[in-house]
Amino acid sequence: MSPSHIHVPTDCRTVTEILSRVGDKWSVQVVVQMGEGPKRFNELRRAVTGISQRMLTLTLRGLERDGLVTRTVYPTIPPRVDYQLTGLGCSLLKTVRGLGDWAIEHRDEILTARRRFDASGDEELDRERPDAA
């Protein structure tokens, strides 16, 4: 019943905390993979290039803890575990896509700005040490 439309300082920390979830190295990529439906552990591992077994486990635990994914164990041999986005997870995915689209849309602008910035830094160095060239 707390008025969520009123911004109190507490919200800032909460938002930052949740943003750090999104900002961590793997969560978003894992969530995106599950967007297409339930996935098994090694299926995710192959889909998310570069992730280690350890980090996939930790990432999935974190997402499960926050109620973003469900973990379903089928006690077969060999064992089978399915991970699936919850409603909350789906809604996060949608929101995150907004950011993803922004990134793709402005990718070139950013890369260009970066090159300009780096280049202008080099110029300053050249002015300090004209004999460097």
Added chain:
Amino acid sequence: MSPSHIHVPTDCRTVTEILSRVGDKWSVQVVVQMGEGPKRFNELRRAVTGISQRMLTLTLRGLERDGLVTRTVYPTIPPRVDYQLTGLGCSLLKTVRGLGDWAIEHRDEILTARRRFDASGDEELDRERPDAA
């Protein structure tokens, strides 16, 4: 002229890279502060509670490098430096607010899920060591 609506693998890394900007500890908070207009260095420092001088400098440099803020130096004594969002920076702020709103909206759901998860973990421990209680 590259078809930005077609997803090639390269985009994933770019998106991740830009998401990590958003996910870092201070960038978003600094950007939000500048949303209300140009700000001076120490003004930002006071507004963003907990940030160190070093991190504010690094954060601002990063944002400037990516073309998200401009840095204007007034060669007065004492020196005065204004930081201001660019158009690109403003558009990022808008997008990030989407995520912020999501976080505020689902804050309680997440916290509840967390408590449930942590509690169920304790139960399992109790079952393994019934004498622990």
Added chain:
DNA sequence: CAGTATCCTTCGCGATACTG
């Protein structure tokens, strides 16, 4: 297959001191 446990490295970040 789906993990857990352990070790080890890298790096983000804070604290502190100094400068134009």
Added chain:
DNA sequence: CAGTATCGCGAAGGATACTG
């Protein structure tokens, strides 16, 4: 006021080995 330079810690994350 607005930085830069240096040091050190703790957490994040990778590699590897082992298990039900």
